[in-house]
Amino acid sequence: MPHPSAEQQTEDQQLLDKLRPSRIVLPVLIGLSVVGFMFWRSYKPGDLAPLANAKPLWLLLMLVVLVARDAGYVYRIRYLTQRVLSWRASLDVIMIWEFSSCVLPSAVGGTAVAPLLLHKEGIPLGKSVAYIMATAMLDNMYYMLTVPLVVWIGGDALYPHEALQGGLVTTLRIGFITSYVFVSLYALLMMYAIFFNPQSVKRLLVRLFSIRGIRRFRSKAYKMGNEMVLASAELRGNGWEYWLRASLSTAFVWTARYLVIGCLISAFIDVTWPEFWLIFGRNLTYKVILLIAITPGGAGIAEGAFPTFFGKFIGTPTMTNFMVLLYRLVTYYMYLVLGAVFLPRWIARIFGPRKAETVMQS
Numbered sequence: 001m002p003h004p005s006a007e008q009q010t011e012d013q014q015l016l017d018k019l020r021p022s023r024i025v026l027p028v029l030i031g032l033s034v035v036g037f038m039f040w041r042s043y044k045p046g047d048l049a050p051l052a053n054a055k056p057l058w059l060l061l062m063l064v065v066l067v068a069r070d071a072g073y074v075y076r077i078r079y080l081t082q083r084v085l086s087w088r089a090s091l092d093v094i095m096i097w098e099f100s101s102c103v104l105p106s107a108v109g110g111t112a113v114a115p116l117l118l119h120k121e122g123i124p125l126g127k128s129v130a131y132i133m134a135t136a137m138l139d140n141m142y143y144m145l146t147v148p149l150v151v152w153i154g155g156d157a158l159y160p161h162e163a164l165q166g167g168l169v170t171t172l173r174i175g176f177i178t179s180y181v182f183v184s185l186y187a188l189l190m191m192y193a194i195f196f197n198p199q200s201v202k203r204l205l206v207r208l209f210s211i212r213g214i215r216r217f218r219s220k221a222y223k224m225g226n227e228m229v230l231a232s233a234e235l236r237g238n239g240w241e242y243w244l245r246a247s248l249s250t251a252f253v254w255t256a257r258y259l260v261i262g263c264l265i266s267a268f269i270d271v272t273w274p275e276f277w278l279i280f281g282r283n284l285t286y287k288v289i290l291l292i293a294i295t296p297g298g299a300g301i302a303e304g305a306f307p308t309f310f311g312k313f314i315g316t317p318t319m320t321n322f323m324v325l326l327y328r329l330v331t332y333y334m335y336l337v338l339g340a341v342f343l344p345r346w347i348a349r350i351f352g353p354r355k356a357e358t359v360m361q362s
Contacts, residue, residue: 012351015116016359019096019343023103024336027299031328034300038307038321047318050268058267065256065263066330070094072253079245080131082238084123092346093117099339102297102332111136120350130231133190138250140187143284146254147180150281158281163308172285179288190228198232201225258283264327265313275313282309297332 078090085093093114100113111132118128150158159169159176193201202225209221262279265271271279286309293301303324311320344360 012120015113015120016347016351016355018104018113019100019339019359021340021343021360023296024340027103027296028333028336030295030300031303031332034303035321035325035328038303038324039318042317042321044316044318047316048322050315050319051322053268055267058263062260062263062267062330065259069253069256069260070098072249072256076135076246076249076253077131079242079249080134081118081123081127082242085118085121089121092342092349093121095335095338095342096346098335099343102335102339104296105294126230127234129227130234133194133227133231134235134246135250137187137190137194138246139254140183141191141247142250142254143287144180144184144187147284150284154278154281157278158285160282160308160312162312172288175292176285176288179291193228194232194235198225198229201228260331261310261327264323264330265310268319268323269314271313279310279313285309299332302332303328 073094074087074090077093078085078087081090096117097114104112114132114135115125115128118131119125123131159172161169164172189201202222205221205225206218209215209218258280261283262271262276265279266276286305289305290298290302295301306324306327307317307320310323311317314320314323344357347355347359
């Protein structure tokens with residue numbers, strides 16, 4: 001067996017540095033400190049009385065949605081990679097991808113790590129990048145198509161007027177519209193590059209980032225253009241069934257993701273169906289805050305913003321803060337724990353038991 005090159009060893013070490021378990025400490029401290037402060041500021045005896053009236057059916061439904069979401073992610077990555085990944089490898093990749101999303105800044109997320117995970121599973125790096133670009137395109141397409149639907153249904157109620165003053169609502173509205181425009185343009189650009197003309201998109205990106213003021217990003221734009229060319233070569237020939245499976249699984253996992261908060265609130269609070277779907281819609285405006293979060297996994301920012309968007313449906317601040325804690329437990333802290341379980345197994349399988357022991361002690 002040939003020894004890995006110095007460049008390969010450096011790449012492997014950079015990947016393992018991003019995944020080291022010690023990265024868990026900072027987001028946990030930030031997130032729990034924010035929730036603790038919120039409880040300290042708001043707690044009043046009797047505010048948690050609704051917990052005694054929990055609805056087991058809704059709690060069970062929330063767990064079903066969480067499991068279905070992860071199962072959908074596993075299914076999607078297996079079929080996007082054309083079944084090169086086994087079910088076990090697909091599960092490992094998704095769990096570690098989620099873990100990396102929790103310990104890296106939200107603006108970076110697990111997408112920066114995902115191609116390397118696929119590459120270590122034996123998929124050539126060019127194909128790995130192509131598959132991750134496909135997931136990014138499909139994710140953005142879901143957002144692009146869903147936002148008009150929830151705006152049509154929810155209208156101005158998507159914005160938390162009850163919690164923000166007029167100027168802040170206007171700022172949020174502008175941020176929401178701006179993010180939607182950029183996400184849509186990015187999704188359409190990727191779709192055009194993958195299915196039609198990647199070379200022209202590459203030239204457009206290089207010219208755009210040759211403008212004074214943003215010229216320092218030109219090398220990244222050139223790299224992204226090359227990745228789009230590679231992605232097009234890898235993906236363009238796949239038939240309609242391939243893209244149908246990928247699109248339906250994408251819609252499934254993101255819909256499940258946005259249903260979690262509604263199921264959680266409904267488990268303790270009486271919520272009407274119009275309110276339930278408004279909660280679903282507000283998830284998309286809530287996402288704008290998480291997109292610009294600079295902390296690992298949005299820790300602290302996600303907790304602090306939650307009452308603004310969903311407090312109206314819950315009632316007392318104390319109960320709302322309990323919902324924040326429970327929501328982050330099942331959608332964030334759980335993946336830190338699962339990552340700590342799956343990570344050593346994956347490293348031992350890919351790099352050997354000795355490397356796993358070294359990384360877990362770092």
